[in-house]
Amino acid sequence: MDEDERRRQQLAVMTAAFTSHVPHNAALGLQFERADPGDVEVRMAWRPELVGNPDSGVLHGGVLTSLADASCGAAVFLAVVPPRPIATLDLRIEHLRQPRRGHALTCHAVCERITQHIAFVRATIHDGDPDAAVALASASFMIFHGLREPGPAPEVSP
Amino acid sequence: MSEGLRARITAAKQRGEFTALAAEIPYAGFLGVSLRLDGDVLVGEMPFLPRNVGNAALPALHGGTIAALLELTAAFELLLRTEAPVLPKTISSTFEYLRSGKPQTTFAAAEIVRAGRRVAPVRVHAWQEDRARPIAAATIHFLLGAR
Numbered sequence: 304m305d306e307d308e309r310r311r312q313q314l315a316v317m318t319a320a321f322t323s324h325v326p327h328n329a330a331l332g333l334q335f336e337r338a339d340p341g342d343v344e345v346r347m348a349w350r351p352e353l354v355g356n357p358d359s360g361v362l363h364g365g366v367l368t369s370l371a372d373a374s375c376g377a378a379v380f381l382a383v384v385p386p387r388p389i390a391t392l393d394l395r396i397e398h399l400r401q402p403r404r405g406h407a408l409t410c411h412a413v414c415e416r417i418t419q420h421i422a423f424v425r426a427t428i429h430d431g432d433p434d435a436a437v438a439l440a441s442a443s444f445m446i447f448h449g450l451r452e453p454g455p456a457p458e459v460s461p
Numbered sequence: 462m463s464e465g466l467r468a469r470i471t472a473a474k475q476r477g478e479f480t481a482l483a484a485e486i487p488y489a490g491f492l493g494v495s496l497r498l499d500g501d502v503l504v505g506e507m508p509f510l511p512r513n514v515g516n517a518a519l520p521a522l523h524g525g526t527i528a529a530l531l532e533l534t535a536a537f538e539l540l541l542r543t544e545a546p547v548l549p550k551t552i553s554s555t556f557e558y559l560r561s562g563k564p565q566t567t568f569a570a571a572e573i574v575r576a577g578r579r580v581a582p583v584r585v586h587a588w589q590e591d592r593a594r595p596i597a598a599a600t601i602h603f604l605l606g607a608r
Contacts, residue, residue, distance in 0.1 A: 325514070325515055325523065326515075326517060327514060327515050327525060327526055328523070352490070353487065355486055355487075355488050356548055362488070364551040365492075365528050365530075365532050366525075366529070368524075368525050368529065368532070368554065368556070369524075369526065369528070369529065371525075372525045388516075390558065391558045393556060394524070394528070394558075395553065395555045398551050
């Protein structure tokens with residue numbers, strides 16, 4: 304098995320984990336193009352059900368926010384060893400230009416700094432030309448330690 | 462959607478029912494988001510759907526679905542309160558996540574900070590069982606009337 308094939312298989316395994324634990328990532332069809340600690344590229348194909356303006360076929364802003372949130376989260380998650388639960392604290396997104404109808408989006412997210420409890424991430428989204436970003440995002444994440452998980456206590460099944 | 466949009470907004474305002482209008486936006490339908498007038502307040506509503514989950518272990522809603530509910534509610538608030546003839550375009554959004562989104566119905570309501578001629582900042586927040594305990598908030602800047 305050559306190096307490229309090994310890499311493809313590894314990305315497929317990581318995409319499976321990324322989508323099986325996060326149903327909405329699966330619903331959006333997110334796939335890793337690259338997945339390094341603190342630095343990931345995630346691809347999302349254009350689909351008609353993700354459109355925000357039926358006249359122009361432009362994807363809804365919320366789709367880009369989901370892509371940015373998921374990509375930034377993945378960059379943080381892969382950078383924290385051993386793995387810890389994380390949660391988005393805040394996320395800002397700027398829509399520089401409208402993504403073109405029918406074009407897949409790629410989000411490149413880079414973790415700029417990780418402290419014990421907080422991670423800072425920047426992300427760029429493009430629709431085919433990496434030099435013409437359609438959106439820029441920045442986000443910060445909480446990193447949880449010990450048994451405490453973000454949000455409500457999990458319900459105990461009967 | 463542009464064809465006769467103004468007339469359909471007027472009709473929706475009279476009925477206090479924005480679900481049909483929201484259904485013209487594919488991603489709103491994908492998320493299950495609907496909008497209705499509760500007295501004077503436009504309320505966005507997103508029922509729990511398994512595919513909107515972002516953390517299967519907790520489970521908790523995906524932050525992106527909550528962001529989309531906030532953005533849709535803010536955009537429809539502008540359609541309701543202004544004479545915007547087309548869907549406003551989002552310039553930038555800042556989202557704050559305040560509590561984990563439980564696997565249940567999520568609501569949102571918006572407030573126009575200032576409706577300028579070209580740009581309108583809108584504040585919007587989302588809650589679940591208690592409106593006084595928001596799970597997320599956002600400030601979103603929209604470009605008005607741009608084609």
